[in-house]
Amino acid sequence: MINQFRKLNPINLVLLLGYAFFMRISIFLELPAKLNFDFFEPFARLLINVPIGNSLSPTANICIATIFIYIQALIFNSVINNHNLLAKTSFLPGLMFVTGTSLFMPFMVLSPALLCNFLLIWIIDKFLKLGKTANSVTMVFDIGMIIGIGTLMYFPFVAMLLMIFLSLLLFRPFNWREWISGLVGFITIFFFLAVWYYWNDNLTLFYKIWKPLGNKFPSVFTINYKDYLSLVPVSIIILLASLQLRENFFRSFINTRKAFQLLFFMFLIAGASFYLKPDFRLWHFLLCVAPAAVILAYYFSNAKKRWFYETLFVLFVLSVQYFLFV
Template identity: 75%
Template sequence: MINQFRKLNPINLLLLLAYTFFMRIVIFYEMPAQLNFDFLEPFARLMINIDLDKAFSPSTNIFFASVLVFSQALIFNRIINNHNLLSKPSFLPALMFITGASLFLPFMVLSPALLCNFLLIWLIDKFLKLNKSLNSITTVFDIGMIIAIGTLIYFPFMAMLIMIFLSLMLFRSFNWREWIAGLIGFLTVFFFLAVFYYWKDNLSSFYQIWKPLGNKFPSVFKINYNDYLVLIPVALIIILASLQLRENFFRSFISTRKGFQMLFFMFIIAAVSFYLKPDFRTWHFLLCVPPGAVLLAYYFSNAKKRWFYETLFLLFIISVQYFLFV
């Protein structure tokens, strides 16, 4: 299967579509009685107040979630191939993206994090372009606005502001205009939101938006470890990929090395940003899928022993399906 997706064969598009729905068999088999979908944060509903819970039945919700994941996988695949992060162009990034977006049942329904993944993929493209631009002020300003829009959808997306400064340190020499351009882009969106709150004579509520920024990082976690056993094969593949990346690190292009460093930081920030949402759900970790999928794809793109990597991926899929059903 891996060998098939190592090629840019058009038939892989149909295989990916079938694979997307195959990985969601369990949720179609055990259809939830009701699914809630709030596609905006409460503070943004003052401008756009649409109730989609009644518009989407559970089956419609799951179907559209599958279509969105498939669409994201294709966009993501094109971006990774365009920036030459892997040894050669392939459909492996899309395959790993769909697999990562199918690890848990909460990943398979419409959620704010799923919508934000479109913006996160766009950000990855923007960040990787920083190294190729003579003047990145406009690009960084756009990045700030994208993060602000994502924050309206899902508040923890604001943590991606940190990525602006980390990426500028990785890809650019210091230019104070670029460093503030991202913040200005972010604040521009919220300036218009503040004006709207003021117009509605509700400015005091606008200040409440920022309360989660004062949350302390939790020191105690309540985790049911049985729910996360499926991450064992993921961790194994990531370890193998890290060893392989380390071996090839100094033989890679500088832009490739910096790209993987940027994706590593993005993965960490996406994971820890859950603390900005006290009532966060498991689907929050969908934000980790794009940067994580690149590392998984890197391993399978460079692995040499076919019998081993094909068997490893097959066991990975079997374990995902097993833990989803049990």
């Protein structure tokens, strides 16, 4: 299967869609009684309220989520190929993205984090363009606005503001206008929200939006390790990819090295931002899938022994399915 997706063959479009539904067999066989989700955070519903999310049947919810993930995988695949982050262009980034979004049941339903992944892929593309742009002030402003929109949908997305400064450090010489423009873009979105709160005499509630930013990072975690055994094969592949990346790191183009550093920090920030949502759900970690998928795709793109990488991927898929069913 890996060898098939190493090629940019149009038939992979059909295979990827079939694979996306195949990886969701478990949830289709055991449909939840009811699935609800909100497009926007409670503080944004005063401005925009989309009630359709609670009127979908479980089957429709999962099917729409699968189609969204398929579209994201294609967009993500195109972004990674356009920036030449792998050895050659392929469908592997899309394949790994679909696989990553199938690790846990909560990943398979509509959620704010799933919708934010559209924005995350968009800003990944813009971040990777920073080093190739003569004047990036406008681009950084756009990134700030995109992060602002994402924060309206899911508040922990605000943590991506840190990625603006990290990307500027990696890709650009210091320019204070660029550093300010990202914040201005973000503030622009919330300026309109603040005005709406003011018009509705709720300005005092607007300040409460930012209370989670004062949360302390939790020092104690309650984890049922059996629920996360499916991450073992992922960790093994990431370890193999890291060793391979380390071996080839200084042979790669400078922009490619910087891109992998950027994605590594994005993975950490996306994962750690869960503390900004006291009642966060497991689907929060969908925000980690895109940067992790690049690492997985890097390994399978550069692996030499076909029998080994094909077997490894089959075992990976089978282990995911096993833990989903049990």
